[in-house]
Amino acid sequence: MSAVTGHPTGHPTGHRRPAVGELAGDRRRSWPYPRTTLGVAAAAAVLVPFVLPPYPLYQVTLVLVYVVALLGLDLVAGHGGQVSLGHGAFFGIGAYAAAILLWLGVPYPVTLPVAGLVAYGLGHAFGRPAVRLSGVYLAVVTFAVAVAVPPLIRRFAPGGAMGLPVRTPGAPSFTGLADDQWVYLLVLAVAAAAFAVMRSVVRSRAGRSLAALRADPGAAELLGIRPAATRAHAFAGSAMYAGLAGCLFTWTTGFVAPESFTVNLSITLLAGIVIGGLGTVSGAVVGAVVVTFLPAPGLVSGLALILVLAVAPGGVTGLARRAPALFRKDGP
Amino acid sequence: MIGQVFHGFGTGAVYAALALALVLVHRFTGVVNFAQGELAMVSAYVAWQLVDAGLSYWVALPLTVAVAFGAGALAQRLVMRHAGDAALIMTIGLYVFVHALAAQIWSSALRTFPNPFPGGPLGIVGPLGVVAAVLALLYLVIRHSGAGLTLRAVAADPRAARLSGIRVGRVHALGWGLAAATGAVSGVLIAPVVFLEPGMMGGVLVSALAAAAVGGFVNPVGAVAGGLLIGVAETLAGTYLWADLRVVVPLAIMLVVPAVRLSAFSRVRA
């Protein structure tokens, strides 16, 4: 019945650990051509900056930035089954950490780990007290964080309400690339690494503990999984992803302002991952496209969110997964 | 100082009314309703339209509360029922949708809202009295009526309630209706002071959430006390401490409260 009862402790000596879904006998239809798709996507992603004019390239770069943020949010919302309304704030904190360092003259490669660490620390600080309580409390506390962060930035960060313009990473001259092409490739590299790390985290013992807690907290606790610690780590890691994405955002846009990181961003990110599809990588990609092209909560995104939750809880990805089955004889 | 505390109570009464609504929904359906403030805002617009159409304020008010009750129950039946285990995210979808719809219908222009409590001491005592009356009324409905009994039965154990023949879906709708009606009171209380506009409840929601947290999202009296406490704390922090500190008050209270009353919280259903 529950995800873990069949395999209480996993396979500590095994080489490859199957995803939780496989262990639990997940009967969801899955996309039949994963490797081909991944290969084609990777090749296309590397070619993109050489065929697209600057503005569309900028948009594709932003999509990748949001992919990183949504991969992180998905750890909490998709795999952990909890709701965070504070990821816009952690995104903003990462963006500001990077921008302030760049403003102080620190070379840009340093800003990425710092932004991630700052967001990780704050994720721990706010997540730890919140996750000890009932699931809804995390949403409530993170909402308060999202509300409090922009005014604090406006008052205390350099630039104030005017925001802070910074230099974007310049392409090293030996590559012969334009700056925006270089930034795209940097963002792509970080996004690919973020994807790979998240994949292994989700399949690791910690990731499976998280999924187990979601499926049946009581059973999971009986197996020795510590709910508070597991969820707090997941939340902090997830906040770290948002912070890294914020740093990439600063690299891409070269400008940060408190108005960019309001509670609306948190809501947009959550809407993106839900519309894209919780618990899947492709959901994060689809969600990032949604976030880029529907940037503010409005009639369209509100209605889309309600319809997806009511009609297709798997999101766009869930629909796509079911699509191949529709063409088979036995039907969906 | 006393004047500032007094004004804090005035704002706190609004937080308290919205926090009461949040507690009702959470206690009877297990969801924190992030759209509660927006439903209250729409209720205030309904009241404004009624008064604008020529009705007297004291006729428009009960009508508005009735409309809000219906709208809350409808939102539960039409939308929330289909949310499955993603009810909380569904309320956020509702929040976004209702807000955008209100901005579409009524634009972002400021509207004057009639104030039954003109300035002076009555401006503070009036709202407090209304909140006390709502609290008393809710107590009577929940403790001493048949509907209240089924509400409590569903809150205690939905499965057992269903097995004993209670239509749990309808009871959930009743809980949402009661909450929306209570929330409407908060909207009508604050609209005369801040002017009616779609963003009216934006700053209220987070304080009301903190107030509800003081009551553990289950205790109405705690929520009202929390609302008043937060109203006063924000005012005093803004006046005597450091104006920039004001925005952190709700967050600080949310982080401190569970440490104080962890035992009460751990009994809350997820």
Next chain:
Amino acid sequence: MRRLALVALLLVSACRLTSADVVLSSPAECAGQRADGLSPDRVVVGGIYPLSGPASAYAAVAQGVSAYFAWANARGGVAGRQVEFLVRDDGYQPARAVEEARRLVDSDRVFALFQTLGTPSTAAVRGYADRRGVPQLFVASGASDWGDASYPWTIGFQPTYAAEARVYAEHLLRTRPHATVAVLYQNDDFGHELLTAFEEAVAGTGVEVVARRSYEVMDADVQAQMADLAGSGAGVFLNVGTPKFAAQALAADAAMTGWNPLHLLNGVANTPSLIAAVGPAALRGVLTTNFYKDPAAWPDDPAVRTYLGAVGKYVPEADPSSSQVMFGWTSAAAFAATMERMECPSREGLMAAARHLRGVELGTLLPGITLSTSPDDPYPVEELRVFRFADSRWEAV
């Protein structure tokens, strides 16, 4: 393997699809200057406004601008060129403003960005405009920063908040040299700039700021602040808020019978929505400042009549009595005047013209107020007149 990849990368990077900038070769003094989006009979300009979101009331500015360009096009265009005015929505989010600016410059190939609205969006676009060398003309924000010489491609339009504060200070020194002042201000750069400039202007005089209280944009109301300020018993109240909070302060002031200060309403808050909401009774005797003609107060002025006719004809959904529509119209007229004074038909030529405006008169500016800039003085309009709210409209003091 890695070297091979690098070589491949270099090869592909050479063949990126980009179209080159349009560069002038003649006349000689203009050689090398850029003129994307500009031809002898046509000019493309783009503006970024909050058409949606919390600040969408300011979308009326774009209506005024559109009305002006439509009217000018019907009369043969601006300096002989038909103006194509592209309006984009940033929802008052700076990141989206940058995105839209990129789209306007890279994809739509605009000649110049005519107006971005609001301090955050303008500041966000400023760096991009500077990097790309695209004029960002007559931005709709009163911050002092648009005169910053390190951003030569950006220029403001309206008097700065600091200039406005000095006008209030001068007015008080003239009429009430020993006034005590209470200030309510928004706790951000806008509020701080106005408050600081006011305090500097009255320093060492008989006028004294005796109480100051701030509010946050997220605050529910300003009742407590107003009660506190009333406790100071100051003779003058300076209201430095955005329309929503300024309206609350006006209503609170009107409701308090025990405190009747001279109420100074900052120009940002002076919107039709505020006047409609608080009503004439609460506004009576309130002072504000302005630099263009209020359509309601100048119905018989020829320039205002032209304006009323054009708005009714070309943008019928706009409210011609709105001061924001008039603001948009006036700033567009300033853009047209700058285009006419352009010596080289290029982006560089446009910026040079914008920095050499000598006493340019516009029909809808108040009498005696002109556009004046020089390379050392990057602020086009610097004068303001004081107005008092009489029975139903603002009247000159």
